[in-house]
Amino acid sequence: MKIAFIGLGNMGGGMAANLVKAGHEVSAFDLSQDALARAKENGCATFTAVPDAVAQAEAVVTMLPNGGIVKAVYTSDVIGKAPAGALFLDCSTIDLATAREVAGLAEAAGYEMVDAPVSGGIAAANGGTLTFMVGGTDAAFAKASQVLEPMAKAVIHAGAIGSGQVAKMCNNMLLAIHMIGTCEALALAEKAGLDPQKFYEISSKSTGYNWSLNDYTPAPGIGAKSPADNDYQGGFASALMLKDLRLAMAGADTAGATVPLGEHATRIYEAFVDAGNGGKDFGAIFTTL
Numbered sequence: 001m002k003i004a005f006i007g008l009g010n011m012g013g014g015m016a017a018n019l020v021k022a023g024h025e026v027s028a029f030d031l032s033q034d035a036l037a038r039a040k041e042n043g044c045a046t047f048t049a050v051p052d053a054v055a056q057a058e059a060v061v062t063m064l065p066n067g068g069i070v071k072a073v074y075t076s077d078v079i080g081k082a083p084a085g086a087l088f089l090d091c092s093t094i095d096l097a098t099a100r101e102v103a104g105l106a107e108a109a110g111y112e113m114v115d116a117p118v119s120g121g122i123a124a125a126n127g128g129t130l131t132f133m134v135g136g137t138d139a140a141f142a143k144a145s146q147v148l149e150p151m152a153k154a155v156i157h158a159g160a161i162g163s164g165q166v167a168k169m170c171n172n173m174l175l176a177i178h179m180i181g182t183c184e185a186l187a188l189a190e191k192a193g194l195d196p197q198k199f200y201e202i203s204s205k206s207t208g209y210n211w212s213l214n215d216y217t218p219a220p221g222i223g224a225k226s227p228a229d230n231d232y233q234g235g236f237a238s239a240l241m242l243k244d245l246r247l248a249m250a251g252a253d254t255a256g257a258t259v260p261l262g263e264h265a266t267r268i269y270e271a272f273v274d275a276g277n278g279g280k281d282f283g284a285i286f287t288t289l
Contacts, residue, residue: 002027003147004057004082006050006073007092008035011118012063014126015091015151017042019061021128022150029053050077059087059147066243067098074102079109087143088113091132093172095247096165096254099135103161112140115161116148117168121236129153133171135163169251172244175212176265180285182212186219187289196222218283227281238285239278242269 001024005016008030019026020043028044029052030036036046047053050073054060060082064070070092078088088106090099090113099115106113114136124130131154134141141157148155158167185208189199200223204214216235217223227235245266252259272285 001025001147002056002058004029004054004060005039005044005063006030006053006060006078007063007065008032008039009063009065010122011091011125013038013042014122015061015063015130016044017126018128018151019147020044024147024150027053027057051081054078054082054086057082057086059089059143061089061147062092064090064092064094066092067094070094071098071102075105079106079111082111084110086111087140087147089116089144089147090114091116091118093117093168093244093247094165096162096169096251099165100162103136112137112143113161114140114144115164116144117164119168119171120153122234124153125151132156133158133164133167135159135161135165137161165247166251169244169248172241173248173259173262173265176241176245176269176282177261178210179212179216179218179282180265180268182210183218183283183286183289185213186222186286212283216283218286226283228283228286232280232284232287235281235283237278238269238280238282239273241282242266242273242278245269 003019003024004027006029008028016026016028016039026044028039029047029050040046060078070090088111103113114134116132116134118130118132120130128151130152132148132152133156135158145155158164186196190196196219215224216226218228220228248262249266
């Protein structure tokens with residue numbers, strides 16, 4: 001399949017490379033010349049303008065920083081520039097209103113579109129083991145699956161357009177709450193006189209089991225290897241977690257949902273990022289305890 005990939009950052013670069021490995025013909029665009037150079041090394045054809053990258057595409061995948069950029073790219077450079085009948089897949093994590101608006105504009109112009117945000121960090125993007133949460137029609141999902149599967153360990157149809165973004169904001173709000181709770185428990189165990197490694201061995205096999213503890217342990221030298229063992233470099237940046245939490249808070253406000261722990265987690269990450277820690281992995285919240 002001829003696929004255009006727009007946005008070759010920490011996540012997009014590895015995703016595009018996996019599409020090439022699967023035998024697809026990938027036309028790539030990014031504002032970064034370094035990102036374009038890496039994409040070319042990975043077998044992508046590279047372009048310096050989005051309309052040129054999408055001109056022959058059967059599918060267009062976007063992985064962009066925020067809703068404003070997603071809307072600008074689609075309205076200015078993708079809709080009407082990609083061939084009629086092309087499928088659009090936005091894998092960015094953006095606000096629900098923009099996701100639905102852009103999909104509506106695409107559909108009005110005769111295109112099918114899905115929102116397909118991801119769970120999994122840079123390693124999963126590079127390894128082709130992301131989880132995709134997909135919003136769109138049954139027909140669009142069936143087509144999108146063929147594009148997403150080479151990048152994924154799971155591709156799940158969440159529901160109508162926008163449902164992928166709802167799943168993502170809820171998932172990452174839960175992840176933030178889990179991470180803060182895990183950090184608090186590890187710190188409390190140590191301060192109360194229990195070897196943190198022993199606490200990990202016990203809780204990871206008990207009802208305290210959760211991904212942040214078992215698979216991404218935020219304390220260095222304990223449990224699973226994680227960015228904590230590399231001075232919290234790499235992984236999922238705290239600034240990105242804060243972005244996702246703010247999207248969840250906006251979504252909760254729109255839906256009239258009560259999320260007190262989500263609100264508190266947002267305040268905690270706001271203070272952490274405001275203190276200059278936005279580039280550190282979100283597990284570095286442990287260092288505040």
